[in-house]
Amino acid sequence: MRRPDMHVEKGEEFFENGFAIFVNKVYEHFDLPEHLHDFYEISYVWEGSGFHYIGDQTIRVSKGDLFFIPIGISHIFRPSSPHPNKPLRIGNCIFDASLFHFLTSILPEQYHMYRFNDLAQHGGQWLQMREQSGEFEQVMSSLLSEFQQKRTGYETMMCGLLLQLLIVMGRTIEHEEASSSPNQDRMEAVLRSIRSRLADKITLASLAKEVGIGTRQIQRIITEHTGASFSELISHERINQSCRLLADPSNRVLSIADIAAAVGIQDPKRFYRLFKEKTGVTPATYRRRN
Incomplete structure (x- = not known):
């Protein structure tokens, strides 16, 4: 995007x-x-x-x-x-x-x-x-x-x-x-659904219902295309979107807590911990560098 x-x-x-x-x-x-x-x-x-x-x-x-x-x-x-x-x-x-x-x-x-x-x-x-x-x-x-x-x-x-x-x-x-995989279109649908709902609570069952396939099949497709589990993919998508929001100068008015909530993590301490675990720096440091 x-x-x-x-x-x-x-x-x-x-x-x-x-x-x-x-x-x-x-x-x-x-x-x-x-x-x-x-x-x-x-x-x-x-x-x-x-x-x-x-x-x-x-x-x-x-x-x-x-x-x-x-x-x-x-x-x-x-x-x-x-x-x-x-x-x-x-x-x-x-x-x-x-x-x-x-x-x-x-x-x-x-x-x-x-x-x-x-x-x-x-x-x-x-x-x-x-x-x-x-x-x-x-x-x-x-x-x-x-x-x-x-x-x-x-x-x-x-x-x-x-x-x-x-x-x-x-x-x-x-x-x-x-020998291409027939699941590529489904994986793209999974990602579109996740990204449109990052601010919400996303469960495997709700995602499966929206995409129109079973939960086990979604898990297999995610692992096949990303090598990650469902929860790992959600975390990666949330942190990557938060990186985009923190790097965008138009979002300077938003606090770190606002950014966390925008990507579906309501607890600022949990967001801080997850962000540093994934990126190696704090959200504030990332914002200053970009």
């Missing part, structure tokens, strides 16, 4: 000397608020586990997951825990629209770059996939190495590696579509 004042990261902050590819490998924390960007991004989960809040979805992530994020899609990665012994490390490869369009149009359609051509033309569609045997890590490692060492011809090498990564991603998508 995009707020009008949501932070927009710009490619000019990262690209140097006219070369429109930037690669890094970073540990995720709760300091960075949800954001969007004016460039394309491929994010790879290099280490650990956590959650990816992207668009209107919450996705449990772990090593081997990869996301293709177009221009204008709001997202943020959050670790499962703020403790340093449970890190979430993400590799990012970002590149501008003109380079992306060039790489996805230089080959004839029969060379199977049509999926990314469609993304370039229509936009707004993010993709998620998971590697089978380290194929994403291999290419991401090569991209990072070329970017850091900057040996002669590294720009051309990185363009070739990015094209290779897009091809490997296309193969993975085809494989996953052949």
Whole structure:
């Protein structure tokens, strides 16, 4: 969900000397608020586990997951825990629209770059996939190495590696579509229902009734798509929404207790404890930092 004042990261902050590819490998924390960007991004989960809040979805992530994020899609990665012994490390490869369009149009359609051509033309569609045997890590490692060492011809090498990564991603998508889960639409319905009722008491029975499926089936769907239990998902959604509210300057008039109540936690002490447990900082500290 995009707020009008949501932070927009710009490619000019990262690209140097006219070369429109930037690669890094970073540990995720709760300091960075949800954001969007004016460039394309491929994010790879290099280490650990956590959650990816992207668009209107919450996705449990772990090593081997990869996301293709177009221009204008709001997202943020959050670790499962703020403790340093449970890190979430993400590799990012970002590149501008003109380079992306060039790489996805230089080959004839029969060379199977049509999926990314469609993304370039229509936009707004993010993709998620998971590697089978380290194929994403291999290419991401090569991209990072070329970017850091900057040996002669590294720009051309990185363009070739990015094209290779897009091809490997296309193969993975085809494989996953052949065995896709029929429960994705139901999971999206579950998330929509939860987010529309965060200020209320949400029980598994009431959620099942609203979505129109059994409680056991809902539990299976939630675990399948997020790796979390029903209560864990509710907590994650409430804390993530409170992060959004605390980071929004228009909510400065609201007290911490007001924010807690807005996400369905009536006891401020419980909210304080849960927020610090999930983010590693207090609600007041989070508000000051953002």
